[in-house]
Amino acid sequence: MTPQDRNKQNAIAFYELMFNDCQPAEALERYVGDEYIQHNPHVKDGKLGFLTYFLRMQAEYPGKHMRVVRAVAENDLVVLHCHQTWPGGHDYAGMDIFRFDANGKIVEHWDVLQEVPEIAQNENGMF
Structure with a gap:
C-alpha cells in the first residue's frame, strides 16, 4: 500500500x-x-479546539451524518468531497483537505462548506 492510499484510508476512517x-x-x-x-x-x-467543537456538534445535532463521495490523495495531502446531512437543517457539500505526517497521522486541516441548494441553474448536482 502506498503512503497516499494509507493516508486516504486514514482520512476516511x-x-x-x-x-x-x-x-x-x-x-x-x-x-x-x-x-x-x-x-x-x-x-x-x-486538538482541544477540535474536540470541543465536535463534542458540541454531537450534543446539538444528534443523528448528523456524512458520506464520503470521493477521495483524492497527492503527496502528503488528502481531499475528501463529502455530503453532510444535519438534522433540522440543510444538506451540505463539503471539501476537507488533510495534511499528513510521515507516520500517516493528520497534522493540518482546511475545509469549505456549501449548502446544497434546492434549485440549481443546472442538473449536474453537487456530487
Missing part, C-alpha cells in the same frame, strides 16, 4: 469515527499526530 460514530476523542487518538493545525475559522486551533 477519521471522518467516519468523529462525524458519524460521534467519537471525536477516539478519532484524535487514532488518526491525529502530535500537532493539529486548524484553518476552519469556527474551530479553535489544536
Whole structure:
C-alpha cells in the first residue's frame, strides 16, 4: 500500500469515527499526530479546539451524518468531497483537505462548506 492510499484510508476512517460514530476523542487518538493545525475559522486551533467543537456538534445535532463521495490523495495531502446531512437543517457539500505526517497521522486541516441548494441553474448536482 502506498503512503497516499494509507493516508486516504486514514482520512476516511477519521471522518467516519468523529462525524458519524460521534467519537471525536477516539478519532484524535487514532488518526491525529502530535500537532493539529486548524484553518476552519469556527474551530479553535489544536486538538482541544477540535474536540470541543465536535463534542458540541454531537450534543446539538444528534443523528448528523456524512458520506464520503470521493477521495483524492497527492503527496502528503488528502481531499475528501463529502455530503453532510444535519438534522433540522440543510444538506451540505463539503471539501476537507488533510495534511499528513510521515507516520500517516493528520497534522493540518482546511475545509469549505456549501449548502446544497434546492434549485440549481443546472442538473449536474453537487456530487
